[in-house]
Amino acid sequence: MTALRGPALLFCPADRPDRYPKAMAAADTVIVDLEDAVASRDRPAARQALLGTPLDPERTIVRVNPAGTEDHSLDLEAVRRTAYRRLMVAKSESAADLGELGEWEIVALCETARGVVNAAEIAAVPSVVALMWGAEDLVASLGGYSSRGPGGGYRDVARTARAQVLLAAGAHGRAAIDAVYLDIKDLDGLAAETEDAVASGFAHKACIHPGQVETVRRGFAPGPDRVEWAQRVLAAGAERGVVRVEGQMVDAPLLAQAKRILDRSDL
Template sequence: MSVSDFRPRRSVLFMPASNARALEKAKTLACDAVIFDLEDAVSPDAKEEAREQAVATIKFGEYGHRERIIRINGLNTDWWQDDLVAAASVKPDAILVPKIETANDVKAIAGALLAQGDMDTAIWAMMETPLGFLNAQEIVGASERLKCVVIGTNDLVKDLGASHTPSREPVITALGLAMLAARTRDITILDGVYNDFKNTEGLHAECEQAKAMGFDGKTLIHPSQIETANNVFAPSIEEVAFAERMISAFDKAKADGKGVAVLDGKMIEELHVEQARKIKAAAEAIADIGG
């Protein structure tokens, strides 16, 4: 992803598409993206209604800067094809597919979208099973339409027979594998949800951990979590100021015919400036949406 293509995805909120009031409320929330969920948050007897409401929401809803993503049901269900056909008819910003485990899963979705004449809708893939994480590299390389990886830690913890811990040590290897794979193509990677939505301190700590690992943002299950995610995953005033100083120092050094610069006693090379430009671009993009 080039600096000019940067799009904030600090806070990506799951909303059950069967809940019309929730969909309406999402228009007023400060999240960067909304996932209209047809899968886990929707009971089997409400799948059709949720699908219809998601389509109507994409077609007629006013969501401003917020990206609009439809999470369809998994490829192992009887619903996913109808979900995909419905989604392709209104072309959301992306289709999120749960429990992606192989490159063929991604290719199946890409092929199905093409069959519907949809050339534009991005694919987002959820990695949430042991096999999915083990196949992370082939998954991210399966299609140019794959633009984002979303971590599903709840299913992973269940499949491992592990426990949710504050350090997330039981799943840290899987998170690292997904991160490495995503960065081979420089695509967005979003951390999994934090279940205890009333525990702001715990959420903040997990967001800080995810940011330190390199995640671009966090998926959320409740509007009360948006502010914390937005604050943590946005560059701080201090980070932006230092990035601007770094860029200025390096540009001056280049103008003087030098390949490196020195700032506050530290050597500045092109790789440092590249990261500084990303920080500045993120801050500008967030400012553009009123963040």
Template structure:
């Protein structure tokens, strides 16, 4: 699938905006850094954090700023900080339909030119996905399980280890897989993004010590069609990159498919497998990922 924008690599990493000493290292260890003025930033530090964003010496093409949601005390000041900074890619939390995006430009006119990554993490946001994905400034959808679960009145977005067997194994068969509503939301985000021709980013793996679980989810994300996975700890970046990087057998198959497609306008066979248009597109994506994904 061709989208208007794709992240510069599959591993995106949050960095608290009130910890400027971490910015450069976070950028070096990931494919894109998300300077976080919201949950990752202490409320009492947000004024200083906005100054950190304005003065950050980072590549704008590989930097995203997560602001606070509309209607919160920090929203207007966050928008002005982004307008004063070199960055033009903004993550909008608590996004609930296209109208949420319009509020940005009504507050700060410069926002009408920004790329928006819409973070879907409320029940209304899930139900208004079609409107959100269709907005011309929204170039990616991202989703969050924990805020969504809290808004639903729930206490846990994932099955416990002792629940996993009865619940069917959870995502990727791993203990601690998502419960049904978060899993449904993940699927809906991917479907609405694909239908709108924009990128989908998969949610964080909150247990930063669970490298195997994070990798299993990223393998599933890559195979399903997500453009990248977001992390809150640099230790999970290698697992994410490894998950999105095609293995040598896949790359060999993809090269053979692309070569066969150059000689055939219709269906053809590779090692007895019939290749048609969908498999051609999959092969092209594998080759793209093989050249754009960095192994840590």
């Protein structure tokens, strides 16, 4: 399995091929969306656009409609005629939803109550390379109307789902993708949420607008102080056991964190 490119993933409506190259120029990986971004009546044209406007397959994911729907089968027929080998499966709810998709690398989008509850089962599917969670469809599946409280932060149910999907991904060695931030103009809020995602262990964050990409990239790039700390930890020889670095005891977990910080500094 190959790693997804870069921290910033950008959704692009499949029925807007004029936006494909712009999205590819802006983001690390483009998610060409055949599901929610496209009205049902426009999906046949969107599939034709997918076929007629090729992008770099190493930096492209195609989001297909949920398993068991007619659109899902038609989406797969279209993708088979392309060079794309990564699918994002909307509303993934069980291993059975993904069992017949072994020819592709799968990003499972856990965005319903059932999908979140079964996240560990989904992450264990061999073809799954990453898990993403989604807040709005999740709350809708529960009969709610808002994933965020008056202050803009996630409600408890959304935070619980976010953590559960992250833990399931980590337990099975899969990458975790944080959900989109819907307020396009609120880059400060996006920056704060990205910082929390990085600190918690998410490998990527999805975007809905090119203007969000640089904020996400900056959030995943460690600041100079963190890079210097990581360099001091490695220079102190922490790989040989517990050492003291500027009054802090550093052992294997902190060594692993230091190595990840330096890895991200090269992005």
